[in-house]
Structures are given as C-alpha cells and as structure tokens.
Amino acid sequence: MTLQVPSPPRPRQARSTAAQRAYQRRNQRAAQSISPTETRGRTTGARRVATRIPFVASIIAMLAVG
Secondary structure (H helix, E strand, O other): OOOOOOOOOOOOOOOOOOHHHHHHHHHHHHHOOOEEEOOOOOOOHHHHHHHHHHHHHHHHHHHOOO
C-alpha cells in the first residue's frame, strides 16, 4: 500500500491579464473624473428622496383606493 501525498498548491497569479487591464482602466477613469464627489447617473441625498416621493405617493393612493 502506498501513501499518496498531495502536491503543494501552485502559487496563483494575483489577477489574470484581462482582470488587470480592467482594473487599470477603472483606475484611469477614476483619476480622470472632474471631481471625486461626482457621481454618474446616481442621485444622492435630497434628490434621491425627492425622486421617490411621487412613487411612494402613487403606491399609497393605490392602496387607499383598494
């Protein structure tokens, strides 16, 4: 009877080349943005609440009507 010892795990690369390129592109886009607080397509703070008011009001109205 022989005992098989598993080979030590091979060290993996941190990232594949495609993942590394995507990471670099993301970092470049982030560095090129006009201001770090700028968000693309996202509403923040009071605008987010103001955007939801008509939706919530319509849901409440439909529940009230039955």
